[in-house]
């Protein structure tokens with residue numbers, strides 16, 4: 314009885330949610346199997362796989378997919394390298410200090426990708442702050458080209474998404490019992506072995522969560538590669554934008570989006586399998 | 602005199618300007634069981650961490666087995682440390698935890714296996730080798746931590762309140778086990794505790810700490826019978842010593858509060874040469890006996906409460922505004938009301954102002 318009435322009560326909400334969130338998604342999926350009529354704004358709603366065949370066979374799109382994923386992986390790697398020491402440092406502060414640091418870290422994220430990216434352009438452009446500084450210091454004679462290449466995009470991605478790595482890491486590391494590192498040190502572990510044997514294994518849940526967040530944010534990002542890549546670095550985000558807004562081939566852009574989601578979905582399943590494997594060992598959080 | 606096995610000199614440490622250790626000198630002989638005894642926050646853990654190398658001292662030096670170690674990083678000191686909260690590695694089995702220090706020393710597998718087995722046998726936990734720490738009781742975790750520290754055959758074993766997280770029954774048995782373990786391994790042990798009974802029953806010598814200083818460093822017996830200061834007297838013993846103020850009158854006599862008092866000749870001989878306005882007697886039950894209120898040399902008092910402990914009773918008597926505790930056998934008859942309290946042995950005597958013990962008596 315109670316169940317039934319609950320469902321009834323929820324029905325309007327569920328319908329609304331479905332309409333607002335699910336319908337664009339379904340429409341996207343449908344569109345990806347249609348085609349754009351040449352030189353027309355009209356769409357031919359006949360089921361076809363032609364868009365997917367094109368993605369799977371055109372080396373430009375395959376290359377873009379590959380580059381996007383590679384950029385994502387490298388972004389994750391750099392965010393991990395930077396994020397682990399940062400998170401460990403923050404996790405060891407007093408609770409109050411930790412809160413302030415987290416707020417400071419999240420604030421730029423909330424301000425949106427565009428503001429941050431434009432700020433980076435100011436820093437990194439040929440006549441930007443960093444080149445100016447290096448010249449003042451006499452370290453370089455000619456400006457270094459940071460923008461318009463993968464390196465510039467990478468800097469932007471790391472800058473934008475580092476907090477997504479650091480936050481889950483802080484959560485995981487702050488939960489660890491005190492003195493584990495001290496115990497390892499006193500038992501004869503030099504600093505690097507403390508990292509390998511204690512910190513990294515215990516931080517694994519945070520590492521997984523942070524890596525997924527950063528990877529997804531990175532491969533689906535548009536503003537950062539668009540602005541910092543200056544049209545010279547193509548990623549899935551920029552190509553989708555071109556296909557939809559510039560070429561006006563919505564069905565193909567939809568297929569690109571679906572392909573991306575497929576890749577991410579497979580990846581998520583893989584990570585879940587890994588996590589299941591980890592959970593088979595007793596979990597850290599439930600200890601003591 | 603040969604230098605001590607572990608010798609700490611001029612050790613000082615402050616946390617952001619707040620001193621935790623003021624100036625500590627301490628020496629421990631090889632094979633000795635030393636208890637670092639003091640109230641919470643007096644700097645015991647700080648001292649232990651300095652010895653282990655987990656903290657850097659502001660001043661002072663440490664030598665261990667003739668080697669200066671204060672510049673060695675912790676992983677090169679060969680010092681076993683058992684933490685107050687055990688700090689077992691939650692992602693490793695009991696055996697892996699115990700093996701950790703051996704792995705860090707790149708010990709061959711067979712030898713390490715044997716050492717892990719020995720260490721676990723020493724704490725009677727062989728049957729739990731495959732368990733994870735989260736599957737152990739507090740007492741078992743404590744013993745794993747102990748086995749882990751012992752497995753590396755440390756030059757020194759440091760224990761930070763090893764019994765404080767155990768229930769009373771377990772605490773008693775682990776106390777005995779720790780003593781036995783010490784006897785069997787011959788390890789030099791420094792154990793931190795804030796429980797004076799633990800220190801008295803387990804240690805060869807005790808260092809009593811307060812507020813970042815070591816007040817007295819001696820055998821349990823000397824600490825009990827000749828406490829260096831009123832703090833030590835009040836901190837050690839069950840029940841602790843009560844301080845009774847005795848004033849010197851202008852006419853050369855003695856007074857308890859406002860009323861005059863004639864101490865026994867034995868006690869007067871000790872009190873007589875002391876040229877101070879006031880001193881404090883550190884009185885334990887073993888210094889006192891109940892008498893009639895008008896007996897010679899007795900201090901007049903009023904019985905306040907009687908604690909029944911089975912074989913004996915503790916009688917709390919108010920004398921000169923101070924509560925003194927006397928011990929009576931369980932069957933001796935006693936009521937409430939006015940009594941006399943006699944001092945049967947010369948107690949330790951302390952300066953009222955400095956708290957330091959005056960006479961070499963007690």
Ligand SMILES: Nc1ncnc2c1ncn2[C@@H]1O[C@H](COP(=O)(O)OP(=O)(O)OP(=O)(O)O)[C@@H](O)[C@H]1O
Pocket residue numbers: 616617620621639640641642643644645646647648795
């Ligand atoms: N990391 C720290 N930062 C600042 N102050 C500290 C720190 N660790 C300890 N202290 C302070 O130093 C003093 C001594 O601390 P310590 O931990 O050595 O005391 P303890 O004798 O071990 O006490 P307990 O019996 O409660 O464990 C205390 O006043 C404590 O507040």
Ligand SMILES: [Mg+2]
Pocket residue numbers: 645646647685761
């Ligand atoms: Mg402590």
